[in-house]
Amino acid sequence: MSERPTSERPQPLIVGAGPAGVRAAQALVAAGLRPLVVDEAPACGGQIYRQRLVPDGRSNKALYGSEAAKAEALHRDFAALTGRIDYWPQALLWNLRDGRADVMVDGQSRQVAYDGLVLATGAIDRTLPIPGWTLPGVFTLGGAQIALKSQGCAIGNKVVFLGSGPLLYLVAWQYLKAGVAVAAVLDGAPFKAKLNLLRGLPLAPAIVLRGLRMTAELKLAGVALHYGVSHARILGAERVEGLAWGEAGRERRLACDGLGYGLALRPETQLADLAGCRFRFDARDRAFLPERDNAGRSTVQGVYLAGDGAGIAGADAAERAGERAALALLEDRGLPHDAARARVLEADLARIGRFRDVLEAAFPFPAQWMKDVADETLLCRCEEVSAGEVRRAIAGFGVHELNRLKAVSRIGMGRCQGRVCGAASAELLAHEAGRGIAAVGRLRSQAPVKPIPLALALDAHREAAE
């Protein structure tokens, strides 16, 4: 950490050191700026290119597979910025107010003034509540992948993967390759949805072919692949013991001791909200996303959005969007920037965006699962609010807006602040109130965006008052 003389114009602030944040930092440094990069992880890479805490004997090829070269390049290029950026790892940016950021770093509160803010906050797994989903041994697909890649652990000896999205098959395949018994992959979408991938061949042939190869290898290894799965119930008393589900009109069961579950990803948009960015409803993602132009400019001057945190598009898009947003920041500051490069990046992003449409059609979100969720199933994991309690709150109070539902039911009020239950709550409210998903609104974000010690918030308050 280094201190700047106060007379200087404040430095740009980049939140997140994943693919988008790293490429943004690199582009700013190339233009002679010295950004501050704040990241929650101990090392760069984000979730997709997350680094191990210590070497564990595995190669990068074993860890990152076909993406090993990209992971290595990202880590190497970020390391090369040492001395030309300020970098706070293991630091949580928990509030944005009045052009300043509150950051928790080394257990202390620090206030940061910034001139230009690039939000590259990433994503988490999107989920819907299903019976038993709080049982020990049930992890998100991302969580199951982190256990394996980052910690070298399997989430069970006989594992089932359930949900939708490309990650479903990728994680199952990674477990298979690591020598773990994968009992089955259960896909919420019908098999015919996968035929959409043929449309993706001209847009991203390598990705489509890799996906087909992984699926074929799972099949050849004897992993049962089930499509059109519904009414999934996770079985077990103190931990996961199995799974029951409906398929082609009858109930099926399978024993397992670990379960990975996810329905694609959802962006971490809390900081964009605190920064005052305007949001718009995105029909494809069934979610409100912060508005941005093709360059990554938000509706707030000097605030830029890049990577999955602004809308899910994957790591390759994130690298490009991070660099593009940095070029926009340079342009807006009146600094020299490479306009030709910006056009190339935007063309790449448009192509990846078209492929994203294909993926959404091939791995559709099973919103209909939410209509059938049993009353006793927990919707909010933090505050343990059941679907039935939420239904009663909607009916009893005549609720038709999500923040009102929060006030009367406590959904979204727990430690995760609706990261986990937000999408499900919106789906349930839309269904019960007979409104479109866009009409029920979105949960407003509140600081701190993640739990911090109370003493630290008081310190920050005092500092702000001085």
Added chain:
Amino acid sequence: MPLLHRIVRKDHQAVAFTLDGKPCAGREGDTLLTAILAQAEALRLSEFSGEPRAGFCQMGACQDCWVALESGERLRACSTALVAGMRIVTSRRRAA
């Protein structure tokens, strides 16, 4: 039976800690979540129902994996590195 099964780092240096007073050993490079779930079935009990929980997202977002030290300090298990001598309470009794 523990929830997590080690594939690598089995022979890394042991890191001693206690889990609800019982001496345990993790491995160098463990998060708290890994160190605990490599020998236990849960990280905590829900404050509301008392049901066991063992984390969910493992990336610091879902807040399902908070554990306490005997000193009272609270830590998010998935994003905290195991340090020798930690005295962790997963609270086999229901939290107040």
